[in-house]
Amino acid sequence: MKNGLVVKDNALINASYNLEVTEQRLMLLAIINARETGNGITADSKLQIHASDYMKHFNVDKKTAYEALKNAVDNLFNRQFSFREVRGGTDFIVKSRWVSRIAYATNEAILEITFAPDVVPLILRLEEHFTSYQLKQVTQLTSKYAIRLYELLIAWREVGKTPQIELSEFRHKLGVEDNEYKDMHNFKKRVLEPSIKQINEHTDITVTYEQHKRGRTISGFSF
Template identity: 75%
Template sequence: MKNELVVKDNALINASYNLEVTEQRLILLAILNARETGNGITADSKLEIHAKDYASRFDISNDGAYKALKNAVLNLFDRQFSFKEQDKKGNVGTVKSRWVSRIKYIDDSATLEITFAPDVVPLITRLEQHFTSYQLKQVSQLTSKYAIRLYELLIAWREVGKTPKIELEDFRNKIGVEDTEYTAMNDFKKRVLDPAIKQINKYTDITATYEQHKKGRLISAFSFSFKLKHQPKIEKIVDLKRDPNTPDFFIRMTDSQRHLFANKMAKLPELSEYSQGTESYEEFAIRIAEMLLIPEKFRELYPYLEKLGFK
Protein backbone atom coordinates (compact mmCIF):
# COMPACT_ATOMS: atom_id res chain seq x y z
CA MET A 1 0.00 0.00 0.00
CA LYS A 2 1.39 3.39 -0.93
CA ASN A 3 1.75 6.11 1.68
CA GLU A 4 -1.73 7.61 1.94
CA LEU A 5 -2.04 10.43 4.41
CA VAL A 6 -5.24 10.95 6.34
CA VAL A 7 -5.61 14.42 7.87
CA LYS A 8 -8.26 15.21 10.45
CA ASP A 9 -8.75 18.25 12.63
CA ASN A 10 -8.00 17.45 16.26
CA ALA A 11 -11.54 18.43 17.22
CA LEU A 12 -12.63 15.42 15.21
CA ILE A 13 -9.86 13.17 16.55
CA ASN A 14 -10.98 14.05 20.08
CA ALA A 15 -14.68 13.74 19.30
CA SER A 16 -16.92 11.22 20.96
CA TYR A 17 -18.46 8.74 18.60
CA ASN A 18 -19.17 5.09 18.09
CA LEU A 19 -18.44 3.78 14.60
CA GLU A 20 -17.89 0.15 13.75
CA VAL A 21 -14.64 -0.86 12.04
CA THR A 22 -16.23 -0.93 8.58
CA GLU A 23 -17.72 2.52 9.06
CA GLN A 24 -14.44 4.01 10.27
CA ARG A 25 -12.68 2.52 7.25
CA LEU A 26 -15.26 4.00 4.89
CA ILE A 27 -14.82 7.45 6.42
CA LEU A 28 -11.04 7.18 5.91
CA LEU A 29 -11.43 6.02 2.31
CA ALA A 30 -13.80 8.88 1.56
CA ILE A 31 -11.20 11.34 2.89
CA LEU A 32 -8.52 9.74 0.72
CA ASN A 33 -10.86 9.75 -2.27
CA ALA A 34 -11.15 13.52 -2.04
CA ARG A 35 -7.39 13.92 -1.67
CA GLU A 36 -6.54 11.68 -4.63
CA THR A 37 -8.97 13.36 -7.01
CA GLY A 38 -7.72 16.79 -5.98
CA ASN A 39 -11.30 18.04 -5.86
CA GLY A 40 -11.37 18.53 -2.11
CA ILE A 41 -14.45 18.10 0.07
CA THR A 42 -17.50 20.32 0.31
CA ALA A 43 -20.94 19.79 1.79
CA ASP A 44 -22.11 18.94 -1.76
CA SER A 45 -19.30 16.52 -2.67
CA LYS A 46 -20.37 13.00 -3.64
CA LEU A 47 -17.38 10.83 -2.75
CA GLU A 48 -17.26 7.38 -4.32
CA ILE A 49 -15.89 4.25 -2.68
CA HIS A 50 -15.65 1.10 -4.77
CA ALA A 51 -15.96 -2.35 -3.23
CA LYS A 52 -12.82 -3.59 -5.00
CA ASP A 53 -10.83 -0.66 -3.63
CA TYR A 54 -12.10 -1.39 -0.12
CA ALA A 55 -11.20 -5.07 -0.53
CA SER A 56 -7.65 -4.40 -1.72
CA ARG A 57 -6.82 -1.73 0.86
CA PHE A 58 -8.01 -3.77 3.82
CA ASP A 59 -7.13 -7.23 2.50
CA ILE A 60 -10.60 -8.76 2.59
CA SER A 61 -12.62 -10.68 0.00
CA ASN A 62 -14.65 -8.90 -2.67
CA ASP A 63 -17.78 -10.48 -1.24
CA GLY A 64 -16.93 -9.11 2.22
CA ALA A 65 -16.39 -5.66 0.70
CA TYR A 66 -19.75 -5.75 -1.10
CA LYS A 67 -21.52 -6.59 2.17
CA ALA A 68 -19.61 -3.88 4.04
CA LEU A 69 -20.70 -1.19 1.61
CA LYS A 70 -24.32 -2.37 1.58
CA ASN A 71 -24.50 -2.43 5.38
CA ALA A 72 -23.05 1.07 5.52
CA VAL A 73 -26.12 2.43 3.75
CA LEU A 74 -28.23 1.10 6.61
CA ASN A 75 -25.96 2.11 9.49
CA LEU A 76 -23.67 5.01 8.64
CA PHE A 77 -26.47 7.46 7.86
CA ASP A 78 -27.80 7.11 11.41
CA ARG A 79 -24.44 7.54 13.15
CA GLN A 80 -23.86 10.69 15.15
CA PHE A 81 -20.93 12.23 17.02
CA SER A 82 -20.21 15.18 19.26
CA PHE A 83 -17.26 17.53 19.60
CA LYS A 84 -16.25 20.70 21.43
CA GLU A 85 -16.29 23.99 19.52
CA GLN A 86 -15.22 27.48 20.56
CA ASP A 87 -17.04 30.59 19.36
CA LYS A 88 -15.52 34.00 18.62
CA LYS A 89 -15.98 35.06 22.24
CA GLY A 90 -14.08 32.03 23.52
CA ASN A 91 -17.14 30.19 24.79
CA VAL A 92 -16.98 26.42 24.36
CA GLY A 93 -20.05 24.46 23.37
CA THR A 94 -20.82 20.88 22.43
CA VAL A 95 -21.85 20.24 18.83
CA LYS A 96 -23.80 17.14 17.82
CA SER A 97 -23.84 16.14 14.18
CA ARG A 98 -24.40 13.28 11.80
CA TRP A 99 -21.40 11.99 9.87
CA VAL A 100 -23.10 12.06 6.48
CA SER A 101 -25.99 14.03 5.05
CA ARG A 102 -26.46 11.66 2.12
CA ILE A 103 -25.42 8.11 1.31
CA LYS A 104 -26.19 5.92 -1.68
CA TYR A 105 -25.27 2.40 -2.78
CA ILE A 106 -25.14 1.57 -6.50
CA ASP A 107 -25.62 -2.17 -6.77
CA ASP A 108 -24.55 -2.60 -10.41
CA SER A 109 -21.11 -1.06 -9.86
CA ALA A 110 -20.75 -2.02 -6.17
CA THR A 111 -20.08 1.62 -5.35
CA LEU A 112 -20.90 3.64 -2.25
CA GLU A 113 -21.47 7.37 -2.66
CA ILE A 114 -21.02 9.52 0.46
CA THR A 115 -21.73 13.19 1.14
CA PHE A 116 -20.33 14.41 4.45
CA ALA A 117 -22.50 16.49 6.78
CA PRO A 118 -21.70 20.24 6.81
CA ASP A 119 -20.17 20.17 10.32
CA VAL A 120 -17.79 17.35 9.33
CA VAL A 121 -16.38 19.02 6.21
CA PRO A 122 -14.33 21.79 7.84
CA LEU A 123 -13.00 19.38 10.47
CA ILE A 124 -11.57 17.20 7.70
CA THR A 125 -10.41 19.80 5.21
CA ARG A 126 -9.00 22.71 7.17
CA LEU A 127 -5.27 22.65 7.70
CA GLU A 128 -4.37 24.72 10.73
CA GLN A 129 -2.03 24.22 13.66
CA HIS A 130 -4.41 21.80 15.38
CA PHE A 131 -4.41 18.70 13.23
CA THR A 132 -3.37 15.07 13.26
CA SER A 133 -2.12 13.14 10.27
CA TYR A 134 -1.27 9.49 9.84
CA GLN A 135 -0.94 6.97 7.09
CA LEU A 136 -3.85 4.71 6.26
CA LYS A 137 -1.60 1.65 6.29
CA GLN A 138 -1.11 2.11 10.05
CA VAL A 139 -4.75 1.26 10.75
CA SER A 140 -5.51 -0.96 7.76
CA GLN A 141 -4.90 -4.18 9.74
CA LEU A 142 -6.70 -3.12 12.90
CA THR A 143 -9.91 -5.09 13.33
CA SER A 144 -10.97 -3.56 16.64
CA LYS A 145 -12.93 -0.33 16.35
CA TYR A 146 -11.48 0.65 19.72
CA ALA A 147 -7.93 0.10 18.44
CA ILE A 148 -8.49 2.48 15.51
CA ARG A 149 -9.89 5.18 17.78
CA LEU A 150 -7.16 4.71 20.39
CA TYR A 151 -4.45 4.92 17.72
CA GLU A 152 -5.91 8.20 16.49
CA LEU A 153 -6.03 9.59 20.02
CA LEU A 154 -2.43 8.59 20.71
CA ILE A 155 -0.94 9.79 17.45
CA ALA A 156 -2.34 13.26 18.13
CA TRP A 157 0.41 13.41 20.80
CA ARG A 158 3.13 12.15 18.44
CA GLU A 159 5.53 15.00 19.20
CA VAL A 160 5.68 14.26 22.96
CA GLY A 161 5.01 10.51 22.98
CA LYS A 162 2.52 10.58 25.81
CA THR A 163 -0.99 11.76 26.56
CA PRO A 164 -2.27 13.73 29.53
CA LYS A 165 -4.48 11.92 32.00
CA ILE A 166 -7.87 11.14 30.43
CA GLU A 167 -10.79 10.72 32.80
CA LEU A 168 -12.46 7.32 32.48
CA GLU A 169 -15.87 8.57 31.31
CA ASP A 170 -14.30 10.88 28.75
CA PHE A 171 -12.02 8.10 27.51
CA ARG A 172 -14.90 5.65 27.12
CA ASN A 173 -16.85 8.25 25.11
CA LYS A 174 -13.92 9.08 22.85
CA ILE A 175 -13.25 5.48 21.84
CA GLY A 176 -16.92 4.69 21.38
CA VAL A 177 -17.90 2.56 24.39
CA GLU A 178 -21.59 2.90 25.20
CA ASP A 179 -22.64 3.78 28.76
CA THR A 180 -24.16 0.33 29.24
CA GLU A 181 -21.21 -1.60 27.78
CA TYR A 182 -18.37 -3.13 29.81
CA THR A 183 -19.27 -1.27 32.98
CA ALA A 184 -17.07 -3.52 35.13
CA MET A 185 -13.42 -2.46 34.89
CA ASN A 186 -12.25 -6.06 34.40
CA ASP A 187 -14.55 -6.40 31.39
CA PHE A 188 -13.51 -3.00 30.02
CA LYS A 189 -9.83 -3.87 30.16
CA LYS A 190 -10.33 -7.43 28.89
CA ARG A 191 -12.70 -6.60 26.01
CA VAL A 192 -11.68 -3.07 25.03
CA LEU A 193 -8.42 -1.63 26.31
CA ASP A 194 -6.01 -4.58 26.37
CA PRO A 195 -7.01 -5.96 22.92
CA ALA A 196 -6.72 -2.44 21.46
CA ILE A 197 -3.22 -1.98 22.88
CA LYS A 198 -2.23 -5.44 21.65
CA GLN A 199 -3.36 -4.69 18.07
CA ILE A 200 -1.72 -1.26 18.04
CA ASN A 201 1.59 -2.72 19.20
CA LYS A 202 1.44 -5.52 16.65
CA TYR A 203 0.24 -3.75 13.52
CA THR A 204 1.06 -0.02 13.71
CA ASP A 205 4.19 2.10 13.82
CA ILE A 206 4.04 2.68 17.58
CA THR A 207 4.41 0.65 20.77
CA ALA A 208 2.06 1.84 23.51
CA THR A 209 1.57 1.26 27.22
CA TYR A 210 -0.94 2.70 29.66
CA GLU A 211 -1.03 3.77 33.28
CA GLN A 212 -4.17 3.68 35.38
CA HIS A 213 -4.96 6.38 37.92
CA LYS A 214 -7.16 5.87 40.99
CA LYS A 215 -9.38 7.86 43.25
CA GLY A 216 -9.46 5.82 46.38
CA ARG A 217 -9.69 2.18 45.31
CA LEU A 218 -11.38 2.83 41.94
CA ILE A 219 -9.67 3.47 38.60
CA SER A 220 -10.76 6.95 37.51
CA ALA A 221 -8.47 7.75 34.57
CA PHE A 222 -5.84 6.46 32.14
CA SER A 223 -2.76 7.98 30.57
CA PHE A 224 -0.70 6.55 27.71
CA SER A 225 2.93 6.54 26.63
CA PHE A 226 4.19 5.35 23.27
CA LYS A 227 7.30 5.16 21.14
CA LEU A 228 7.72 5.02 17.39
CA LYS A 229 9.05 1.70 16.19
CA HIS A 230 12.30 1.66 14.26
CA GLN A 231 11.44 2.22 10.62
CA PRO A 232 13.73 0.90 7.88
CA LYS A 233 15.17 3.68 5.78
CA ILE A 234 13.56 3.76 2.37
CA GLU A 235 15.37 6.80 1.10
CA LYS A 236 18.84 7.94 2.00
CA ILE A 237 18.61 10.90 4.35
CA VAL A 238 21.38 13.39 3.73
CA ASP A 239 22.96 16.07 5.84
CA LEU A 240 21.54 19.57 5.51
CA LYS A 241 24.94 20.78 4.37
CA ARG A 242 24.90 18.54 1.31
CA ASP A 243 24.50 20.11 -2.13
CA PRO A 244 20.76 20.09 -2.95
CA ASN A 245 21.62 19.51 -6.60
CA THR A 246 22.97 16.01 -5.93
CA PRO A 247 20.65 13.22 -7.20
CA ASP A 248 20.08 11.66 -3.77
CA PHE A 249 19.43 14.90 -1.87
CA PHE A 250 16.48 14.40 0.47
CA ILE A 251 15.65 15.68 3.96
CA ARG A 252 12.97 13.85 5.89
CA MET A 253 10.87 16.51 7.56
CA THR A 254 8.68 15.97 10.61
CA ASP A 255 4.93 16.03 10.03
CA SER A 256 4.63 19.38 11.78
CA GLN A 257 7.41 20.84 9.59
CA ARG A 258 5.82 19.55 6.38
CA HIS A 259 2.40 20.97 7.12
CA LEU A 260 3.75 24.26 8.48
CA PHE A 261 5.82 24.96 5.36
CA ALA A 262 3.22 23.51 2.99
CA ASN A 263 0.69 25.97 4.37
CA LYS A 264 3.10 28.83 3.60
CA MET A 265 4.11 27.48 0.18
CA ALA A 266 0.49 27.18 -0.96
CA LYS A 267 0.26 30.96 -0.91
CA LEU A 268 3.39 31.58 -3.00
CA PRO A 269 2.49 32.90 -6.49
CA GLU A 270 5.51 31.04 -7.91
CA LEU A 271 3.90 27.71 -7.03
CA SER A 272 0.65 28.35 -8.88
CA GLU A 273 1.78 25.95 -11.63
CA TYR A 274 1.44 23.09 -9.14
CA SER A 275 -2.16 23.89 -8.18
CA GLN A 276 -5.09 21.97 -9.63
CA GLY A 277 -8.27 23.58 -10.91
CA THR A 278 -10.17 25.54 -8.31
CA GLU A 279 -8.74 23.90 -5.19
CA SER A 280 -8.49 26.10 -2.10
CA TYR A 281 -5.27 27.14 -0.38
CA GLU A 282 -5.99 24.54 2.31
CA GLU A 283 -6.44 21.74 -0.22
CA PHE A 284 -3.33 22.84 -2.11
CA ALA A 285 -1.35 22.86 1.16
CA ILE A 286 -2.40 19.28 1.90
CA ARG A 287 -1.11 18.15 -1.50
CA ILE A 288 2.17 20.02 -1.05
CA ALA A 289 2.67 18.32 2.31
CA GLU A 290 2.35 14.94 0.58
CA MET A 291 4.73 16.01 -2.20
CA LEU A 292 7.38 16.76 0.42
CA LEU A 293 7.39 13.04 1.27
CA ILE A 294 8.54 12.19 -2.27
CA PRO A 295 12.30 12.71 -2.83
CA GLU A 296 11.94 13.91 -6.43
CA LYS A 297 9.24 16.43 -5.51
CA PHE A 298 11.17 17.48 -2.41
CA ARG A 299 14.16 18.41 -4.60
CA GLU A 300 11.88 20.45 -6.87
CA LEU A 301 10.36 22.32 -3.97
CA TYR A 302 13.52 22.76 -1.89
CA PRO A 303 14.31 26.29 -3.24
CA TYR A 304 10.90 27.46 -2.01
CA LEU A 305 11.52 25.84 1.39
CA GLU A 306 14.80 27.75 1.64
CA LYS A 307 13.04 30.96 0.65
CA LEU A 308 10.61 30.46 3.54
CA GLY A 309 13.40 29.87 6.05
CA PHE A 310 13.65 26.07 6.24
CA LYS A 311 17.06 25.09 7.61
Protein backbone atom coordinates in the same frame (compact mmCIF):
# COMPACT_ATOMS: atom_id res chain seq x y z
CA MET B 1 -5.88 6.72 -3.69
CA LYS B 2 -2.30 7.75 -4.12
CA ASN B 3 -0.63 8.22 -0.75
CA GLY B 4 -3.32 7.03 1.65
CA LEU B 5 -2.82 9.94 4.05
CA VAL B 6 -5.58 10.37 6.64
CA VAL B 7 -5.76 13.92 8.03
CA LYS B 8 -8.25 15.04 10.68
CA ASP B 9 -8.70 18.18 12.70
CA ASN B 10 -7.94 17.42 16.35
CA ALA B 11 -11.55 18.28 17.19
CA LEU B 12 -12.52 15.22 15.14
CA ILE B 13 -9.71 13.10 16.58
CA ASN B 14 -11.02 13.89 20.06
CA ALA B 15 -14.69 13.57 19.16
CA SER B 16 -16.99 11.06 20.81
CA TYR B 17 -18.59 8.51 18.52
CA ASN B 18 -19.34 4.84 18.02
CA LEU B 19 -18.61 3.45 14.56
CA GLU B 20 -18.10 -0.21 13.78
CA VAL B 21 -14.83 -1.29 12.13
CA THR B 22 -16.28 -1.33 8.61
CA GLU B 23 -17.85 2.09 9.12
CA GLN B 24 -14.60 3.59 10.40
CA ARG B 25 -12.76 2.12 7.44
CA LEU B 26 -15.24 3.60 4.96
CA MET B 27 -15.00 7.01 6.62
CA LEU B 28 -11.20 6.86 6.35
CA LEU B 29 -11.40 5.98 2.64
CA ALA B 30 -13.85 8.85 2.08
CA ILE B 31 -11.58 11.30 3.92
CA ILE B 32 -8.61 10.27 1.78
CA ASN B 33 -10.76 10.52 -1.34
CA ALA B 34 -11.88 14.03 -0.35
CA ARG B 35 -8.32 15.25 0.12
CA GLU B 36 -7.06 13.67 -3.09
CA THR B 37 -9.69 15.14 -5.42
CA GLY B 38 -7.42 18.16 -5.85
CA ASN B 39 -10.44 20.38 -6.38
CA GLY B 40 -11.65 20.58 -2.81
CA ILE B 41 -15.08 19.46 -1.72
CA THR B 42 -18.17 21.08 -0.28
CA ALA B 43 -21.13 19.80 1.70
CA ASP B 44 -22.72 18.98 -1.69
CA SER B 45 -19.84 16.92 -3.08
CA LYS B 46 -20.48 13.23 -3.80
CA LEU B 47 -17.47 11.03 -2.98
CA GLN B 48 -17.32 7.53 -4.43
CA ILE B 49 -15.81 4.48 -2.77
CA HIS B 50 -15.48 1.34 -4.86
CA ALA B 51 -15.57 -2.16 -3.41
CA SER B 52 -12.18 -2.70 -5.05
CA ASP B 53 -10.73 0.11 -2.87
CA TYR B 54 -11.99 -1.62 0.26
CA MET B 55 -10.64 -4.99 -0.92
CA LYS B 56 -7.24 -3.55 -1.74
CA HIS B 57 -6.63 -1.55 1.43
CA PHE B 58 -8.08 -3.95 3.97
CA ASN B 59 -7.16 -7.25 2.33
CA VAL B 60 -10.65 -8.73 2.31
CA ASP B 61 -12.48 -10.80 -0.30
CA LYS B 62 -15.07 -9.44 -2.72
CA LYS B 63 -18.07 -10.70 -0.71
CA THR B 64 -16.86 -8.97 2.48
CA ALA B 65 -16.21 -5.71 0.62
CA TYR B 66 -19.61 -5.75 -1.09
CA GLU B 67 -21.36 -6.38 2.23
CA ALA B 68 -19.42 -3.58 3.94
CA LEU B 69 -20.53 -1.04 1.33
CA LYS B 70 -24.11 -2.27 1.18
CA ASN B 71 -24.60 -2.29 4.97
CA ALA B 72 -23.14 1.20 5.27
CA VAL B 73 -26.13 2.73 3.49
CA ASP B 74 -28.41 2.23 6.48
CA ASN B 75 -25.85 2.25 9.29
CA LEU B 76 -23.69 5.24 8.39
CA PHE B 77 -26.61 7.47 7.56
CA ASN B 78 -27.83 7.22 11.16
CA ARG B 79 -24.45 7.62 12.88
CA GLN B 80 -23.70 10.76 14.88
CA PHE B 81 -20.71 12.24 16.70
CA SER B 82 -20.11 15.10 19.10
CA PHE B 83 -17.15 17.47 19.34
CA ARG B 84 -16.00 20.68 21.03
CA GLU B 85 -16.04 23.95 19.12
CA VAL B 86 -14.80 27.24 20.58
CA ARG B 87 -16.22 30.40 19.01
CA GLY B 88 -15.73 33.90 20.38
CA GLY B 89 -14.57 32.53 23.70
CA THR B 90 -17.66 30.32 24.07
CA ASP B 91 -17.21 26.56 24.31
CA PHE B 92 -19.89 24.63 22.40
CA ILE B 93 -20.57 20.90 22.29
CA VAL B 94 -21.71 20.21 18.73
CA LYS B 95 -23.64 17.12 17.63
CA SER B 96 -23.61 16.22 13.96
CA ARG B 97 -24.22 13.38 11.57
CA TRP B 98 -21.27 12.08 9.57
CA VAL B 99 -23.12 12.17 6.25
CA SER B 100 -26.04 14.13 4.86
CA ARG B 101 -26.57 11.76 1.95
CA ILE B 102 -25.49 8.24 1.09
CA ALA B 103 -26.22 6.04 -1.92
CA TYR B 104 -25.22 2.59 -3.13
CA ALA B 105 -25.07 1.28 -6.70
CA THR B 106 -25.66 -2.43 -6.31
CA ASN B 107 -24.50 -3.60 -9.74
CA GLU B 108 -21.25 -1.62 -9.65
CA ALA B 109 -20.67 -1.96 -5.86
CA ILE B 110 -20.07 1.77 -5.48
CA LEU B 111 -20.81 3.70 -2.30
CA GLU B 112 -21.46 7.41 -2.75
CA ILE B 113 -21.04 9.62 0.31
CA THR B 114 -21.82 13.29 0.92
CA PHE B 115 -20.29 14.54 4.14
CA ALA B 116 -22.44 16.57 6.55
CA PRO B 117 -21.58 20.32 6.62
CA ASP B 118 -19.84 20.13 10.01
CA VAL B 119 -17.50 17.36 8.82
CA VAL B 120 -16.06 19.12 5.76
CA PRO B 121 -13.93 21.74 7.57
CA LEU B 122 -12.70 19.08 10.01
CA ILE B 123 -11.07 17.09 7.21
CA LEU B 124 -10.12 19.80 4.69
CA ARG B 125 -9.76 23.34 6.01
CA LEU B 126 -6.99 22.51 8.43
CA GLU B 127 -4.55 25.04 9.87
CA GLU B 128 -2.56 24.25 13.02
CA HIS B 129 -4.29 21.64 15.13
CA PHE B 130 -4.55 18.45 13.14
CA THR B 131 -3.32 14.87 13.16
CA SER B 132 -2.25 12.79 10.17
CA TYR B 133 -1.24 9.18 9.62
CA GLN B 134 -0.93 6.66 6.83
CA LEU B 135 -3.99 4.48 6.29
CA LYS B 136 -1.76 1.38 6.21
CA GLN B 137 -1.14 1.80 9.94
CA VAL B 138 -4.72 0.82 10.78
CA THR B 139 -5.59 -1.60 7.98
CA GLN B 140 -4.81 -4.65 10.16
CA LEU B 141 -6.66 -3.38 13.22
CA THR B 142 -9.86 -5.42 13.55
CA SER B 143 -11.16 -3.82 16.75
CA LYS B 144 -13.16 -0.60 16.44
CA TYR B 145 -11.68 0.44 19.77
CA ALA B 146 -8.12 -0.16 18.54
CA ILE B 147 -8.60 2.19 15.59
CA ARG B 148 -9.96 4.93 17.82
CA LEU B 149 -7.24 4.43 20.45
CA TYR B 150 -4.54 4.61 17.77
CA GLU B 151 -5.90 7.96 16.58
CA LEU B 152 -6.11 9.35 20.09
CA LEU B 153 -2.53 8.29 20.83
CA ILE B 154 -0.80 9.52 17.70
CA ALA B 155 -2.11 13.02 18.32
CA TRP B 156 0.53 12.93 21.10
CA ARG B 157 3.20 11.13 19.06
CA GLU B 158 5.72 13.97 19.13
CA VAL B 159 5.36 14.39 22.90
CA GLY B 160 5.64 10.66 23.48
CA LYS B 161 2.96 10.48 26.16
CA THR B 162 -0.61 11.57 26.75
CA PRO B 163 -2.03 13.54 29.65
CA GLN B 164 -4.34 11.68 31.99
CA ILE B 165 -7.69 10.99 30.34
CA GLU B 166 -10.66 10.74 32.67
CA LEU B 167 -12.38 7.36 32.45
CA SER B 168 -15.81 8.61 31.35
CA GLU B 169 -14.28 10.84 28.68
CA PHE B 170 -12.03 8.00 27.50
CA ARG B 171 -14.96 5.61 27.18
CA HIS B 172 -16.97 8.13 25.15
CA LYS B 173 -14.07 8.85 22.79
CA LEU B 174 -13.57 5.14 22.18
CA GLY B 175 -17.27 4.70 21.47
CA VAL B 176 -18.04 2.51 24.49
CA GLU B 177 -21.72 2.90 25.37
CA ASP B 178 -22.72 3.71 28.95
CA ASN B 179 -24.25 0.26 29.43
CA GLU B 180 -21.23 -1.62 28.01
CA TYR B 181 -18.29 -3.04 29.99
CA LYS B 182 -19.19 -1.14 33.14
CA ASP B 183 -17.04 -3.48 35.22
CA MET B 184 -13.37 -2.40 35.02
CA HIS B 185 -12.15 -5.98 34.64
CA ASN B 186 -14.36 -6.45 31.56
CA PHE B 187 -13.41 -3.04 30.18
CA LYS B 188 -9.73 -3.92 30.34
CA LYS B 189 -10.23 -7.47 29.05
CA ARG B 190 -12.61 -6.63 26.19
CA VAL B 191 -11.61 -3.10 25.18
CA LEU B 192 -8.33 -1.70 26.47
CA GLU B 193 -5.89 -4.61 26.49
CA PRO B 194 -6.92 -6.16 23.12
CA SER B 195 -6.65 -2.70 21.53
CA ILE B 196 -3.16 -2.13 22.90
CA LYS B 197 -2.11 -5.61 21.77
CA GLN B 198 -3.30 -4.95 18.20
CA ILE B 199 -1.64 -1.52 18.10
CA ASN B 200 1.68 -2.91 19.34
CA GLU B 201 1.59 -5.78 16.84
CA HIS B 202 0.37 -3.98 13.72
CA THR B 203 1.21 -0.26 13.82
CA ASP B 204 4.22 2.03 13.98
CA ILE B 205 3.90 2.84 17.71
CA THR B 206 4.42 0.84 20.89
CA VAL B 207 2.05 1.61 23.75
CA THR B 208 1.99 1.09 27.50
CA TYR B 209 -0.56 2.51 29.89
CA GLU B 210 -0.79 3.69 33.47
CA GLN B 211 -4.00 3.70 35.46
CA HIS B 212 -4.84 6.51 37.85
CA LYS B 213 -6.97 6.14 40.95
CA ARG B 214 -9.19 8.29 43.08
CA GLY B 215 -9.10 6.43 46.33
CA ARG B 216 -9.40 2.76 45.40
CA THR B 217 -11.32 3.43 42.18
CA ILE B 218 -9.67 3.77 38.76
CA SER B 219 -10.50 7.26 37.52
CA GLY B 220 -8.50 7.47 34.29
CA PHE B 221 -5.56 6.37 32.17
CA SER B 222 -2.45 7.85 30.61
CA PHE B 223 -0.38 6.30 27.82
